[in-house]
Amino acid sequence: MKSELYEKVSNIVRADLAERYTDDEFTFDPIRVIMDVDEWGPHATGEEYLRIMIVFDGDQKRLDPSWTVGMVRRIRPKLYAAGIALFPNLSFAEKSEWRSMYPKLLRRYPELGHDPA
Numbered sequence: 001m002k003s004e005l006y007e008k009v010s011n012i013v014r015a016d017l018a019e020r021y022t023d024d025e026f027t028f029d030p031i032r033v034i035m036d037v038d039e040w041g042p043h044a045t046g047e048e049y050l051r052i053m054i055v056f057d058g059d060q061k062r063l064d065p066s067w068t069v070g071m072v073r074r075i076r077p078k079l080y081a082a083g084i085a086l087f088p089n090l091s092f093a094e095k096s097e098w099r100s101m102y103p104k105l106l107r108r109y110p111e112l113g114h115d116p117a
Contacts, residue, residue: 002035002111005033005035005084006032006033008082008084009033009050009052009079009084009088010031010032010033010052012075012078012079012082013031013052013054013071013075013088013090014028014031015078016071016074016075016078017054020064020067021058025058025059025062026056026057026058026062026063027056027057027058028054028055028056029055029057030053030055031052031053031054031055032052032053032055032112033050033051033052033053034050034051034052034053034109034111034112035048035049035050035051035086036048036049036050036051036089036109037049047087048086049086049087049088049089050084050086050087050088050089051089051091052088052089052090052091053091053092053093053098053105054090054091054092054093055092055093055094055095055098056092056093056094056095057094057095060094063092068090068092071090072088072090075088076088
């Protein structure tokens with residue numbers, strides 16, 4: 001069941017990215033979705049949310065922060081329409097950064113599974 005949810009979320013995120021960026025500009029792969037719990041800090045709610053990690057290959061200077069900041073607003077209605085009410089928390093990582101951070105993430109989130117490529 002979780003893998004179907006993760007695939008739906010990943011497809012929605014990928015479609016949103018494709019509306020703005022071409023394959024010539026960026027490759028977004030992998031897009032990893034993890035169910036996480038808000039348990040840190042003084043305002044922690046203990047609620048589940050979707051941690052969405054978007055790995056990109058391309059010129060980071062061309063990744064428009066004024067556009068990416070609006071992704072949550074754009075994808076939330078699509079997530080609701082797909083029956084997914086969990087809040088999405090998006091983060092971007094360059095492919096080289098992802099390779100170095102992956103082992104630490106894998107210890108915390110074993111469901112990440114295979115090597116990041």
